[in-house]
Amino acid sequence: MRLRKIFLLFSLVVFMLAWLNHPGYAGNKFEKEIEKEKGAVKLARESQRGGYDLVTTAELKKWMDEKKEMLIIDTMPYEASYKKAHIPGAKQFLFPIPDMNEWNTSETKKKTKKEYLELLGPDQNKLIVVYCGFVKCTRSHNGAMWAKKMGYQNVYRYSGGIFAWKGANYQIEGVE
Secondary structure (H helix, E strand, O other), X not given: OHHHHHHHHHHHHHHHHHHHOOOOOOOOHHHHHHHHHHHXXXXXXXXXXXXXXXXXXXXXXXXXXXXOOEEEXXXXXXXXXXXXXXXXXXXXXXXXXXXXXXXXXXXXXXXXXXXXXXXXXXXXXXXXXXXOOOOOOOHHHHHHHHHHHOOOOEEEEEOXXXXXXXXXXXXXXXXX
């Protein structure tokens, strides 16, 4: 009798695990594709509207390994985030999440357009890479869009951000 109960319990556990791993349980894979599509189209449209290009995690790492001269800008919302972890060599500049079509110092923690220009520097052909935390975060969009608005030609948005960078197990820096 005891062996039968153990077998039934074991069978129940196997059945539940199989059920939990079934594609229909976690959500329909076709419905999930709609969400992926929305995200991809949103990113593409932001890029088109902002006039900048996109760079992947692997491409950015390759540029860094090749010691390409570039300015990397971290747009994470809090100084503490930047201090805790950022891509090596990145400089911080705070941008808001909603599209910032007009410069608004209340959205940039009182940072001015002039201060952003100073960070970007005089060479409008330099390689500039702007990132935030993750793909859906639009702070990087604002940073890249404003660099383009200010006349910089070689602007990229690293949409994967610090989450993708960490996910690839690449080196990060912190500030003490």
